[in-house]
Amino acid sequence: DGGITQSPKYLFRKEGQNVTLSCEQNLNHDAMYWYRQDPGQGLRLIYYSQIVNDFQKGDIAEGYSVSREKKESFPLTVTSAQKNPTAFYLCASSWQGSTEAFFGQGTRLTVV
Amino acid sequence: DQQVKQNSPSLSVQEGRISILNCDYTNSMFDYFLWYKKYPAEGPTFLISISSIKDKNEDGRFTVFLNKSAKHLSLHIVPSQPGDSAVYFCAASVWEGGSEKLVFGKGTKLTVNP
Numbered sequence: 001d002g003g004i005t006q007s008p009k010y011l012f013r014k015e016g017q018n019v020t021l022s023c024e025q026n027l028n029h030d031a032m033y034w035y036r037q038d039p040g041q042g043l044r045l046i047y048y049s050q051i052v053n054d055f056q057k058g059d060i061a062e063g064y065s066v067s068r069e070k071k072e073s074f075p076l077t078v079t080s081a082q083k084n085p086t087a088f089y090l091c092a093s094s095w096q097g098s099t100e101a102f103f104g105q106g107t108r109l110t111v112v
Numbered sequence: 113d114q115q116v117k118q119n120s121p122s123l124s125v126q127e128g129r130i131s132i133l134n135c136d137y138t139n140s141m142f143d144y145f146l147w148y149k150k151y152p153a154e155g156p157t158f159l160i161s162i163s164s165i166k167d168k169n170e171d172g173r174f175t176v177f178l179n180k181s182a183k184h185l186s187l188h189i190v191p192s193q194p195g196d197s198a199v200y201f202c203a204a205s206v207w208e209g210g211s212e213k214l215v216f217g218k219g220t221k222l223t224v225n226p
Contacts, residue, residue: 004155006155009153031212033214035216040121040218041218042114042116042118042201042216042217042218042219043156043201043203043216044216045213045214048213088153090155090156092155094212098212099143099144099146099161099205099212099214100146100158100161101158101214102158103148103155103156103157104155105153105154105155106153106154106155108153
């Protein structure tokens with residue numbers, strides 16, 4: 001089955017700790033994205049990557065870091081510098097030049 | 113500066129009736145518009161899209177209308193079904209910085225009552 005897998009679905013971390021969210025896709029998509037959703041807010045773009053070993057900051061990149069060492073994987077690290085890390089995080093992917101993005105199931109991160 | 117606006121946070125309709133979800137945008141460079149449907153604790157799923165060169169696209173019970181002069185698009189669901197109850201996100205696509213980016217609205221929660 002082709003698709004995008006985010007893991008884990010729920011994640012709890014203590015304040016001050018870095019945490020890495022996993023995103024894997026087997027759709028052979030070139031582009032991958034990370035969004036954050038907060039109550040009452042739309043999906044806000046954190047980082048995106050069009051090709052392996054290259055990525056760009058989105059609208060709210062501060063406090064986050066990413067890597068794109070493989071085409072299939074685009075992990076997101078929420079660092080201790082992120083002031084409000086508790087949120088629902090969504091990973092997406094698409095073919096290069098396509099306007100339609102396919103989303104994973106999301107990871108609900110709670111920092112206590 | 114919100115480029116894609118969904119001004120109604122929620123909408124409630126009766127089963128069988130029409131649901132109309134609205135979306136306004138400010139950036140005239142948007143070249144493609146999409147609607148996504150999202151259930152709680154799940155990722156959004158693509159529903160329907162429309163190119164900026166068209167004014168209507170229909171897929172079964174779902175129709176999207178685009179009014180470029182008013183920078184407005186709407187999603188019509190006819191007839192509405194209880195399973196349509198979800199949050200609907202409007203999104204617009206723009207070519208920026210050498211790549212295509214999606215800009216999302218805040219979403220409208222649709223409730224279809226039996």
